[in-house]
Amino acid sequence: xxxxxxxxxxxxxxxxxxxxxxxxxxxxxxxxxxxxxxxxxxxxxxxxxxxxxxxxxxxxxxxxxxxxxxxxxxxxxxxxxxxxxxxxxxxxxxxxxxxxxxxxxxxxxxxxxxxxxxxxxxxxxxxxxxxxxxxxxxxxxxxxxxxxxxxxxxxxxxxxxxxxxxxxxxxxxxxxxxxxxxxxxxxxxxxxxxxxxxxxxxxxxxxxxxxxxxxxxxxxxxxxxxxxxxxxxxxxxxxxxxxxxxxxxxxxxxxxxxxxxxxxxxxxxxxxxxxxxxxxxxxxxxxxxxxxxxxxxxxxxxxxx
Amino acid sequence: xxxxxxxxxxxxxxxxxxxxxxxxxxxxxxxxxxxxxxxxxxxxxxxxxxxxxxxxxxxxxxxxxxxxxxxxxxxxxxxxxxxxxxxxxxxxxxxxxxxxxxxxxxxxxxxxxxxxxxxxxxxxxxxxxxxxxxxxxxxxxxxxxxxxxxxxxxxxxxxxxxxxxxxxxxxxxxxxxxxxxxxxxxxxxxxxxxxxxxxxxxxxxxxxxxxxxxxxxxxxxxxxxxxxxxxxxxxxxxxxxxxxxxxxxxxxxxxxxxxxxxxxxxxxxxxxxxxxxxxxxxxxxxxxxxxxxxxxxxxxxxxxxxxxxxxxxxxxxxxxxxxxxxxxxxxxxxxxxxxxxxxxxxxxxxxxxxxxxxxxxxxxxxxxxxxxxxxxxxxxxxxxxxxxxxxxxxxxxxxxxxxxxxxxxxxxxxxxxxxxxxxxxxxxxxxxxxxxxxxxxxxxxxxxxxxxxxxxxxxxxxxxxxxxxxxxxxxxxxxxxxxxxxxxxxxxxxxxxxxxxxxxxxxxxxxxxxxxxxxxxxxxxxxxxxxxxxxxxxxxxxxxxxxx
Numbered sequence: 001x002x003x004x005x006x007x008x009x010x011x012x013x014x015x016x017x018x019x020x021x022x023x024x025x026x027x028x029x030x031x032x033x034x035x036x037x038x039x040x041x042x043x044x045x046x047x048x049x050x051x052x053x054x055x056x057x058x059x060x061x062x063x064x065x066x067x068x069x070x071x072x073x074x075x076x077x078x079x080x081x082x083x084x085x086x087x088x089x090x091x092x093x094x095x096x097x098x099x100x101x102x103x104x105x106x107x108x109x110x111x112x113x114x115x116x117x118x119x120x121x122x123x124x125x126x127x128x129x130x131x132x133x134x135x136x137x138x139x140x141x142x143x144x145x146x147x148x149x150x151x152x153x154x155x156x157x158x159x160x161x162x163x164x165x166x167x168x169x170x171x172x173x174x175x176x177x178x179x180x181x182x183x184x185x186x187x188x189x190x191x192x193x194x195x196x197x198x199x200x201x202x203x204x205x206x207x208x209x210x211x212x213x214x215x216x217x218x219x220x221x222x223x224x225x226x227x228x229x230x231x232x233x234x235x236x237x238x239x240x241x242x243x244x245x246x247x248x249x250x251x252x253x254x255x256x257x258x259x260x261x262x263x264x265x266x267x268x269x270x271x272x273x274x275x276x277x278x279x280x281x282x283x284x285x286x287x288x289x290x291x292x293x294x295x296x297x298x299x300x301x302x303x304x305x
Numbered sequence: 306x307x308x309x310x311x312x313x314x315x316x317x318x319x320x321x322x323x324x325x326x327x328x329x330x331x332x333x334x335x336x337x338x339x340x341x342x343x344x345x346x347x348x349x350x351x352x353x354x355x356x357x358x359x360x361x362x363x364x365x366x367x368x369x370x371x372x373x374x375x376x377x378x379x380x381x382x383x384x385x386x387x388x389x390x391x392x393x394x395x396x397x398x399x400x401x402x403x404x405x406x407x408x409x410x411x412x413x414x415x416x417x418x419x420x421x422x423x424x425x426x427x428x429x430x431x432x433x434x435x436x437x438x439x440x441x442x443x444x445x446x447x448x449x450x451x452x453x454x455x456x457x458x459x460x461x462x463x464x465x466x467x468x469x470x471x472x473x474x475x476x477x478x479x480x481x482x483x484x485x486x487x488x489x490x491x492x493x494x495x496x497x498x499x500x501x502x503x504x505x506x507x508x509x510x511x512x513x514x515x516x517x518x519x520x521x522x523x524x525x526x527x528x529x530x531x532x533x534x535x536x537x538x539x540x541x542x543x544x545x546x547x548x549x550x551x552x553x554x555x556x557x558x559x560x561x562x563x564x565x566x567x568x569x570x571x572x573x574x575x576x577x578x579x580x581x582x583x584x585x586x587x588x589x590x591x592x593x594x595x596x597x598x599x600x601x602x603x604x605x606x607x608x609x610x611x612x613x614x615x616x617x618x619x620x621x622x623x624x625x626x627x628x629x630x631x632x633x634x635x636x637x638x639x640x641x642x643x644x645x646x647x648x649x650x651x652x653x654x655x656x657x658x659x660x661x662x663x664x665x666x667x668x669x670x671x672x673x674x675x676x677x678x679x680x681x682x683x684x685x686x687x688x689x690x691x692x693x694x695x696x697x698x699x700x701x702x703x704x705x706x707x708x709x710x711x712x713x714x715x716x717x718x719x720x721x722x723x724x725x726x727x728x729x730x731x732x733x734x735x736x737x738x739x740x741x742x743x744x745x746x747x748x749x750x751x752x753x754x755x756x757x758x759x760x761x762x763x764x765x766x767x768x769x770x771x772x773x774x775x776x777x778x779x780x781x782x783x784x785x786x787x788x789x790x791x792x793x794x795x796x797x798x799x800x801x802x803x804x805x806x807x808x809x810x811x812x813x814x815x816x817x818x819x820x821x822x823x824x825x826x827x828x829x830x831x832x833x834x835x836x837x838x839x840x841x842x843x844x845x846x847x848x849x850x851x852x853x
Contacts, residue, residue, distance in 0.1 A: 195684035202644065203749060204672030204702045213698070217689040 042293030048286025055099060056106035063096035068251040076269040086271040089261060090250075094272065097253045098279055104165075104254040105283055108238045109231035112172040116230065120177040121223065124184025128219075129192060129211055138181065145178040150237060151244075158246035168247045172234050183226045187219040194218070221295075228291030232284050239280055255280050312338045312517040313485045314376040320351075320358045323368035328354040330541040331373070336485065336517055341508070343532030343549065344521045345564070347768040351541035352521045356487050360401045361393060377401075378484050392428070399429060399481030404507075406490040408470035411477075412462040418446075418473055419458040422480065429481040449476045450506055468499035472506065479510070486511075486518040493522075496631040497795060501839035504531055523769060525568050527841040529553045537561045567773035571801035572842045577822055578805060581623070589619035590789040591643070591675070591757050595652030598638045612638035614813035615652065620757065620789040625780065627792040627800040627821070629836070630810035639810070640761050640793045645671045656757070673703050676750035678760040678779075682742035682767070686734040692745045693730025696720070699752035719748040723778060740771035747778065751786075758783070758790040764799050776802045797840045801825065809833045 036043045055062060064084075065071075070091050077087040085094040123142075127135040154171045161167045191197065192215055200214045239256025241247040243263075248254045250261070255276045262272025313336040320329040328351045336342045346352040357363050359375045361382075375382045377400040382393045393400040405411050412421060422442050426432045433441070446454035449472040462470055471491060478486060488507065492500030508531065511518055522528050528535055529549040537545040537558065545558040556562045569576070598613040613635040620626045630636040641647035643654055645661045645668075654661040656674055661667075679685040686695055696716040700707060707715060717727045723744040734742055743763065750758060760779065764772040780803040783790045792804055800807055800821065807824045809817040809832065817830040828834045 195679060195681060196687045198646075199677070199679055199685045199746075200687070200698075201668070202646070202672060202677045203699045203753060204669050205698065209698075213690070214687050218687065 039293045039296055041289045042297065045286045045288075045290025045293055048282060049290055052102060052283055052286070053106055056102040059099050059103055063093075063099045065093040065096045067096040067100040067253060068092060069096075076265060076272070078269070079271055085275045086269065088258070088269075088272055089265065094258070094275060097258060098255065098276060101253045101255045101258065101276075101279075104238065104248065105235055105279075108168065108172070109234045109287070111169055112176065112234045113227055113231045115169070115173045116176045116180050117223075117227065119173070120180025121184050121220075123177075124181040124223075125188055125211065125216060125219075127181070128185035128188025129215060131189075135185070139185070142178040142181050145174065146182075148175065150175045150241075154241045154244070154246045163246045163249055165248055165252075168238050168241050171241060171246075172237055175237075176230050176234070179230070180223060180226060184219065184223050187222045188215055191215050191219040225291060225295040228294055229288060232287035232291060235280065235284050235287070310337045311335045311376075312340075312378055313519070314374075315355075315359050316374045316376070318355060318359055318373035318375065319371070320354055320363075321370045321372075328541050329358055332538075332541075332543055333373075334536055334543065334546065336519060338517055339511070339515045340534065341511060341518045341520060341532045343528035343535040344519060344538060345523070345525050345528050345535055346538035347523055347564075347770065350538040352538045353489055354541075355538070356489055356519065356521055360403065360487060362403070394481075395484055397482075399483045400485065402478030402481060402483030402486045404471070404474050404478050404486065404488040404491045407494050408467060408474045409462060409494075411474050412470060414462055416461070417458065418460055418462070418465075421473065421477060422446075422458070425477045425480040431480065445476045445480060446473070448479065449473070449510070451476070466499075467495050468503055471495065471503050475503075475507065475510070479514070484517060486516050487521075488518060489521045490523070491520070492527075493524075497797075497839040498631065498835055501841075507531075524841065525564055525769065526553075526570060530841045537564070563770060567770040569773065569798040569802045570842050571797040571825055571837075571840055573801075576801055580805065580820065584621060584623040584805075587621040587623070590622050591654065591656045591791075592619045593617060593639075593643060593652070593654045596639065596642055596649050596654060597651035598635070598642050598647055599650050611813055613642065616808075616810070616813070616815055618643075618791070618808055618815075620791055622756065622787045622789050623783060624805040625783055625790045625792055625803050627794060627804035627807045628810060629794060629797070629800055629807055631795055631836070633812070634810040635813035636793050636795075636810050637761060638813075640677075640759055640791070643791065644675055644677055644759055669702065672755075673753050674755055675757045675759055676753050676755035678743070678746055678750055678758065678763045680762040680765055682739050682746055683734075685746050686742055688734055691731050691733055692737070692742075693717075693720075695745065696730075696749050696752050699749045703753040716748075716752070719751055722751065722782070723748045724774075738771075739767050740775060743767060743771075743775055744778065747775075747782070751782065756789060758788050759793070760790060761793045762795070763792070765794070765796065772799065773802065779803060797837065809836065 036046075071087060071093070072091055074083070074087045075091040076089060077083055077091070079086040083093050083095065085098065088094055088097065123138050127138040150171060153174050154167060157167045157171050157174075161170065197210060197214050200210045205213070235255075238247060238254060239259060242254050242256035243260035245260070248257050250257065258276040259273060259280070262269065262276065266273055315335075316333045318329055318332045319327065321327055330351075332351070332355050334342070344352045344355065354363075358369075358371045363369055363371070377393070377395045380395045382395075382400060416424075419442060422445060423432070426438075426441075432438070442458055443454045446457055451457050451469060451472050457465065457469065457473070462473075465473065486507070491507070492503050495503060504527070507518065507520075510516060520528060520532055529552060532549050534546065535549045535552050536543050537552070537560065539560045545552065545556065545561045547557075552561065553565065556565050594617055595615045596613055596617075597611065597615055600610045600612055602609050616635075616639055618626065618628065618639070628636045628639060638647060642649050643661070645654075645663050648663050656671075659670070661671060661675075686692065690698075693713070693716050696719055697712045700712045700715055704712075704715070713730075717730060720727050720729055725741060725744050725748070729737070729741070729745075734745070737745065758779070763779070764775055767775060776799055779790065782788060783803075792799065794800060804821050807817075807819060807821050808815055809824070809830065811832045817824065817828065817833045819829075824833065825837070828837055
């Protein structure tokens, strides 16, 4: 009976045997590397994101000039050996300003992402698990919030809070949390139907325990994927809001602000638009690739067969 | 066997997947004109892959190279593209007709049966003259013995029963006048009595149309009963082939022997179970008295559906009571009522002096008394929780006095109890086979130290050899721990293997309740007899004569 011994019989349903990615026995660094190798999107995304974060952290030490130092006589200067990316309207070094702007590019998605999760996930989780009146009310509120155009929200908030970083953050959280709530709810509903959630009730798990240990643990992947692409969009939105003048104000800096300031002098000093533009495109692309790769990875891991 | 006799010849068929796996490793066989060949094997044996590869129906998206030759009625099917063409034709007839496992999946829910048949006629270039087209459609349905073919033509798939759908699928398969009818687990999704009827039909059609057919199944006794010759597949190869009768009486290959050993024939007289008088004298542990479960009507002015209608069941410590019935018999609703997962409209379920309710405040008590083993081990475990943790969760709820270290130790002991190595505690469900997962589910149930185990079709998702092991484990646990067990199933082989008493349900009522030996040898209710007659068995012949 050896071949039918339950402990040694290979799983007939997965001819490949144990999945090396999911096998906790295989060493961790090796596992991560294999995953990245199989999934070049994530790798490329990381190649963009990791340096960006490093630059943001080390920004004050990396800038060749103080970012708000005005060099009179070098207004709208083209890139040269002294100012690698040229100078802006006020004669400030563009490279230094972009390097400082990296802090906004890294900070905004993190703060917005965190706040969005803190509001959207609990609402979606309760709505999806409890259903009934709470679900109905919560989802109507979500519908109302979803119908706000971000531009209008920014305009309204700017008149209350004044233009600045806080307006950007609050606008984005107001615009994003309903999406997170809705995706969480739908994912929770799908997971709650699963047999293992009923099985959890059958072994006597409490409702809190079912929600946290069984439902949330299996429902968060779509939320994570949404969140990572939302974080990429938040960079674009920040640029947009700052471009319109509701966001960050000079002498502080962000990539969107530089783009906006430069757009007036497109023909005289194209470098003011080109370099911030390239920076935004590269980082957003990197984040999107990373988000995409993460989605692939998680959808593979979430399976039960 | 002369060359002209051979309708289907498969020579050295190989399937190489892009992933490097070889699900089919050089399979060769002949099927004679008018013969029914059976292919038996467990999941992963390559039996379905063989059928699909030779007929050009590999699942969409599977990147594979198919080599070898497939000859139908003397014509070799083109394999230039590395896989046989889809819907190959030989002469003016289709090479193959297909009948698949799940009839509902084979039919388009938005099309009427008429449209399905018309599509099939068109695909085979047999639309023909408009004037007699309707008559030909009716004839096609009458051919598969569908009653009221006119009404069926107008119906959508969801309006038909499972058996009727499968007849429609067979009718569709026959429209291209195939040389060979390929049937892959055609009755697995059907109730036993319906399954028997469908197979009877295939055999009748085979005689009438002198059809050649290949029947793929995991069920050795079914194949042996229906087919002339049987191939046994294991690991992508044919390990044994021969006449069905020879295979059943003197299997040569060790795998066939094991398979045969694991196949319980409910009518095997050697399986007689001697009742333990000590157990029989015990007072019942759990008693259901006059339990009635109704579901509200789906539409207004319809009567509510009575799923369970005044059912009495009792189970003692140390015995296994089987509740047997076909789908719709109310056995699953009964199980839910017993587990306190379904409110009871009338009657009550009593356990240890208390009444079972759906009240949330009673859950901890109830789940400490009654634990369940679920039908599908693939979905009963949290995919994100290592199996050791899954067992420890149950311990944390029902034995709160244990500290983390002793919980861990106890979980390991439970793994021992269900025959799994302790090293499995860190594994995730996806790394375990179906049988192993079901053992984890059992261990998790035992962690609550229940007195009653409720098993709802615990083996139906498992391979035959694994089924036998799991049933043996359950019986052993019942005996060792003096558990009372209710086994809800449609499978008489499982019942025969471990049950002491049987309750047969039909349309929400109990039609017969008897000790297992009496039920098998002298069933009194006509419905029970029909159920037993439908069970594929090599040994039944004399028993039915006794009973009918």
